[in-house]
Amino acid sequence: MNTAQNSTQNSQQSQINSGFGKHTSAQQALGGVDLSGKIAIVTGGHSGLGLETTRALAEAGAHVIVASRSPDKARAALAGIPRVEQGVLDLLDPTSITRFAQNFVASGRPLHILVNNAGIMALPLQHDSRGYELHFAANHLGHFQLTAGLLPALRSAGNAGGARVVSVSSRGHHFSGVSLEDTHFQHREYDKWKAYGQSKTANILFALELDKRGARHGIRAFSLHPGRILDTDLKRYLSDEDLRTMGVLDEEGQLINAERYKTPNQGAATxxxxxxxxxxxxxxxxxxxxxDIAHAVAADSKEDFGVKPWAIDPGFAERLWSISEQQTGITFTL
Incomplete structure (x- = not known):
């Protein structure tokens, strides 16, 4: 696996001492900012972290479009949250992605905030209609295509004061870098955690390269680990054995070190x-x-925090960008 660990890494990857921390709420993390007049899109913004992200942005004054493949479920979850509208989006269906992006761009509205939040974790080996492995297809390629389709609206906002694209990654990127030679496990043994980790590393590399290309247009990009959160749909594919292996449950099925975990609202803070x-x-x-901005840590670090070198390597980010264009058939021009 090529992880390009020896190239120059992102020099800005150091804490700024934000004053926030593990137990900061989503509302507190906004720092009192007034988002009136701002427009945001949150993928998967009707459940778990996404729902709390939607709620915090909307309560701060933003108009939030929730992109979901389950309209009925989303409608029920979003009831009572102000300034919210829904859109149908399936990140495993390129046609659905194109339709959603085109509809938004055709509305003529700028896009100030895009939160690429939706994701899947630890599935058995499955492929989409293109033959692409599901974690990489949904978590990375789907959001890559979506962001490309929304680029005119992001540029409109960026030129008028700034746009931000946020990729919800995970500390799961510690599990694996990206295998550029075999992104879809065609020539190596499948491991659901490596597949998930690869897709989360791809989220970080995407943000790194998007920011490099978009900064001159006022488009800035970020990636993040939300923290350890149990109460989300993301764990729906995990067995008790998986949770024991992860160190979440003990042999009696009891939660280990409950204080390590965040609520969904705290998870949405970053x-x-x-x-x-x-x-x-x-x-x-x-x-x-x-x-806060995370520390960069060594490739062999056993610490349960920080970002690994294979996820912040600019040369590797550029190569992944090219492969992503090839696999989606999209030229992402900035």
Whole structure:
């Protein structure tokens, strides 16, 4: 596996001492910013972290479009949240992605905030209609295509004061870099955690390269680890054995070190901090956790925090960008 660990890494990858932390709420992480007049899109914004992200942005004044493949479920979850509209989006269906993006761009509205939040985790080996492995297809390629389709609206907002694209990654990127030679496990043994980790590394590399290309247009990009959260749909494919292997449950099925875990609202804090907090003005391309920029850590680090070198390597990010264009058939011009 090529992880390009020896190339120059992102020099901005160091904490800014934001004053926030592990138990910061999503509302607190906004820092009192008024988002009136701002427009945001949140994929998967009707459940778990996405729902709390939607709620915090909307309560701060933003108009939020929730992109979901389950309209009925989304409608029920979003009831009572102000300034919210729905859109249908399936990240595993390129036609659905194109339709959603075209409809939004045709509305003529700028897009100030895009939170690429939706994702899947630890599935058995499955492929989409193109033959692409599902984690990489949904978590990375789907959001890559969506962001490309929304680019005119992001540029419109960027030229008028700034746009932010936020990729919800995970500390799961510690599990694996991206195998550029075999992104879809055609020539290596499948491992659901490596597949998930590869897709989460891709989220970080995408933000790094998007920020490099988009900064001159006022488009800044960020990636993040939301924290350990149990109460989300993301764990729906995990068995008790998986949870024991992960160190979540003990042999009696009891939660280990419950204080390590965040509520969904606390988990959304870093998403909304990246999306709107003025503390990040002039910055971009960084991986964040606990509502601050994360430390860069060594490849062999056993610490349960920080970003690995294979996820912040600019040369590797550029190569992944080219492969993503090839696999989606999209030329992402900035």
């Amino acid at each position: 998403s909304v901090w990246c999306a709107a907090n003025p503390q990040l003005q002039g910055l971009g391309g960084v991986y964040c956790e606990d509502a």
